[in-house]
Amino acid sequence: MNKTLARRLTIYIITLAGLIIAAAISLQAAFAATEITTTRGDQAEIALSLYQHDLALVKDTRHITLQHGLNRLVWQEISARIKPQTAWLSHSERPELLQTVAQHFNLNLLTPQQLLESHTGKPVTVIRLNPATGDEHKETATVLTTNGGIILKFSDRIETGMPGRLAFSEIPDGLRDKPAMTAVLDSQITRHNKPQPLQLTYLSHGLSWQADYILELDQQDRQASLTGMATLTNQSGIDFHHARIQLIAGDINQVQPASRPVAKQFSRELESMSAAAADIDNTAHFELHRYPLPVKTTLRDNQSQQVAFMSARAIPIEKQFILTGQNHYYSGHYRHAEQKQAVDTFIKFRNNGGELGVPLPAGIIRAYKRDQHNDLHFVGEDTLSHTPGNVMVRLQLGQAFDITAEKKQIDFKKIPSPDPNTRQFETAHRITLSNAKKEAVTVIVREPVPGDWRMLSESHPHQKITANTAEWRIELPAERDTVLAFRVLTAL
Structure with a gap:
């Protein structure tokens, strides 16, 4: 090693050591300084952005009096489920006046x-x-x-x-009655006696929301009303008083997300707002949608609260009965004489027009219908994915009780193929559809036919709705049976 390089390395080591010693002295002086404690009483505003995946963005603004130079600030009443690496403290109006030197978190509550x-x-x-x-x-x-x-x-x-x-004569420094963050701040604020607006921003688990929908069908299954309820849940360890809350709908990527904790018992305190009076505006933001609540809300620890975020009436709906087959019928001999199959019941509507056309966050839609005595009954539920405006919503509510089907493979042949790598089969099928209702219905039969296929004969005309799906729309008279028969050639 030449003398010049050795001299530079020595100067670098001495400089670095000096900086470390100076920082250590500064930190020691800061931690020895008088402790400034801020509580919820200093709070000017608390804002929560709740996501649907056990996550929230917390923005806590407080008015705090700092001294010029180094300060040791204890910020009490933070979420016990805080993600410490996401927390940062800043001056709300003049960020250049405040710098965070160090911070640590006291999350072991006093017991x-x-x-x-x-x-x-x-x-x-x-x-x-x-x-x-x-x-x-x-x-x-x-x-x-x-x-x-x-x-x-x-x-x-x-x-x-x-x-x-x-x-006990004292409470050790590491224990506090409420979750807290201790920060060493370098303040350039010259007005010592004037409280300054400081904002602590962080991500936290233990706060989330989910969407639930109530779909009420009319007597004729032609129209429905839809109400969207947001269930807000707080298991963060602290209360949030008079918080400005917005709901964030959409999927975000999180690096190494923490697993969802096992839910502990908590009081199910439900507070509801009128759906008619609580329609909430939504705003697109990045690739998400925001739903700000119209009023400030207190969300207590271990509490679940409900608010309505949308409602729509007189939605045109269509009820469908769909029978879906399986593709293995077309490449092998089916040994059972007949097979009973369930006919699924679907409700569909388009998210547009009237009071609809708004983005619908993912959740569960539960359907209800009143009988002739005006008694309300639960008729099924299905999950809803994030649905933008003008998109078709299709819900599977269950299986039809009065509409049944029996399927039988009545012929199966292996057909010689000129290509040794291709197998050909000719199969014939008969589906008996029975309608026990007192009114006529339409059943959609969908058969997934694999490979290259060609319909050789059929009792009812089909439509090829996809490359591997044949569809028939069969009109079933009241209290009658109808038979669908077809023969198909497949090449695999």
Whole structure:
């Protein structure tokens, strides 16, 4: 190594060491400084952006008085489920006046067990009560361990178990009654006595929302009303008072997402707003949609709250009965004489016109219908994916009770092929559709036919709706049976 390079390396090491020592001295001075504590009482605004995947963006703005230079600030009442690496503190109006030097988080909340464990090796006061006289006797002991139970060392003996009440002289610095963040701040603010608007922004688990829909069908199954309810859930460890809340709909990518925690028991306090009065405007943002709630809301810990975010009436709907086959019928001999098949019931409508046409967040749609006595009954549910405007919504609600089907393969032939790599089959099928209703219905029969295929004969005309799907629309008279028969050649 030449002398010039060695000299430069020495200067670099000395400079780096000086910077580390200076930073350590600054941090030591900051942590030795008087602690400034901010609570919810300093809060000017709290804003929550709730996502549908156990995630929320929290923006907590408070008015705080800082000293010029280094400050040690304890920001109390943060979410216990905070993602610490996402937190940053800034001046709301003049960011250049404030710089964060260091920050750490106190998320171990004060509990009797935590308090006891923190006094391991330290003295505590043991208070015993004389049941006969009611007098209290106090004695000092040292906590030796709390593993598997408590062991106390008195001046003349060692005891196990809890001999009486324990009194503690102090709460250690690492324990707080509420989740908190401690930050070392370098402030360039010159007005010492004027509170400054500081904002703590962070991502947190334990806060989320989900969409649930109520679809009420009319007597003729021709129209329906739709109400969207947002269920807001708080399991973050703290309350959020008078929060400005917006719901974020859409899928976001998260690197190494934390697994969803097992839900603990929490009080199901439901507060509902009128759907007619609570339609919420939505705004596209990046590739997401935002639904700001119209009023500030208090969301308490372990609470679930509901608000309506959309409603629409007189939606034209179409009920469909669909029988879907399986493709293995066309490449092999089916040995069973007949097979009973279920006919699925679907409801579909287009998300446009009237009070619709708004983006519908993913959720569950539950359908209801009133009978002739005006009693409401649950008739099925299905999941809804994120649905933009002018898109068809198709819901599978269950299976038809009064419409049944029996399918039978009545012929199967292997047909010689000039190509040794191709197999050919000729199959004939008969589907008997039965309608026990007192009115006529239409059943859509969809058969997934594999490979290259050609319809050789059929009792009803089909449509080729995809490369591998043949569809028939069969009119079923009231209380009658109808037979669909067809023969098809397939090449695989």
